[in-house]
Amino acid sequence: MGRVTERRKVIRIRDGAVSTRPDTLVAEEPLEIRLNGKPLAITMRTPGDDFALAAGFLVSEGVLASAPDLRNIVYCAGATADGSNTYNVVDVTTAPGVTVPDITLERNVYTTSSCGLCGKASLDAVRTTTRHPITDTPPLRVTPELLSELPDRLRAAQRVFDRTGGLHAAALFDEHGELLDVREDVGRHNAVDKLVGRALQSGDLPLSRTVLMVSGRASFELAQKAVMAGIPVLAAVSAPSSLAVDLAAETGMTLVGFLRGSSMNVYAGEERIALRAAAVRA
Numbered sequence: 001m002g003r004v005t006e007r008r009k010v011i012r013i014r015d016g017a018v019s020t021r022p023d024t025l026v027a028e029e030p031l032e033i034r035l036n037g038k039p040l041a042i043t044m045r046t047p048g049d050d051f052a053l054a055a056g057f058l059v060s061e062g063v064l065a066s067a068p069d070l071r072n073i074v075y076c077a078g079a080t081a082d083g084s085n086t087y088n089v090v091d092v093t094t095a096p097g098v099t100v101p102d103i104t105l106e107r108n109v110y111t112t113s114s115c116g117l118c119g120k121a122s123l124d125a126v127r128t129t130t131r132h133p134i135t136d137t138p139p140l141r142v143t144p145e146l147l148s149e150l151p152d153r154l155r156a157a158q159r160v161f162d163r164t165g166g167l168h169a170a171a172l173f174d175e176h177g178e179l180l181d182v183r184e185d186v187g188r189h190n191a192v193d194k195l196v197g198r199a200l201q202s203g204d205l206p207l208s209r210t211v212l213m214v215s216g217r218a219s220f221e222l223a224q225k226a227v228m229a230g231i232p233v234l235a236a237v238s239a240p241s242s243l244a245v246d247l248a249a250e251t252g253m254t255l256v257g258f259l260r261g262s263s264m265n266v267y268a269g270e271e272r273i274a275l276r277a278a279a280v281r282a
Helices: 050-060 120-129 144-156 188-201 220-228 242-251
Strands: 005-014 017-026 029-035 038-045 070-075 089-094 109-111 168-174 179-185 210-214 233-236 254-260 263-268
Touching: 029 050, 038 050, 038 188, 050 070, 050 089, 050 188, 050 220, 120 220, 144 168, 144 210, 144 254, 144 263, 168 188, 179 188, 188 210, 188 220, 220 233, 220 242, 242 254, 242 263
Parallel strands: 029 089, 038 109, 210 233, 233 254
Antiparallel strands: 005 017, 029 038, 070 089, 168 179, 168 210, 254 263
């Protein structure tokens, strides 16, 4: 849609010298997601891959599980008072027979890049509602050496970040470290939704033999989205939250944090990391 970036004039100060110049910024606009014609959620996102974002969001909400669950996604015409289309409202139509949540004022969701659920009830909800339990059989095995290469591969695939420096990214890799897909967004949770939504649209769920690499921290919300898509390994360049670790342990997902160079911390699911026995010290 050509709205991924925008140009703004800035005053630049370098070593006391002042100049003006245009700067490229990442675009941020609201996206309203409607489900069968009824408002469900609003998220602040970078325009682009909006249909995949909506589909991925509904996977994480337990509404969609496979491509046949989805009938159609469209932009809503006449989204403004004058009847013009802002391309900021999408309506997702589910296939007949798909159970949808009770959409009430209490159910409506406003999401941000730092949002997420919390508490034991949230862990129970993810464990009981996912239709893609983590079942990588035979178990996926990755080496620390392979994991250490993923941040650089993710960074090399970030096209918009190079122009703006203001985007999060999420990438899917196969068990051999080959890049399958990468998405960027101002919200890290949106980047993951775009990946998962594209996988749903392609009929590739569950993502049972993949590694999800994210450019920031591993929050509960990102762990939740990985679990709902059946992803067995989540790796992040920064820290996980305590609830993300709890969810990974309860659902059998491998969670790796502080993945920087050859250093990393494995917080759960260490059985998928191919460690040399002699190198493991208590």
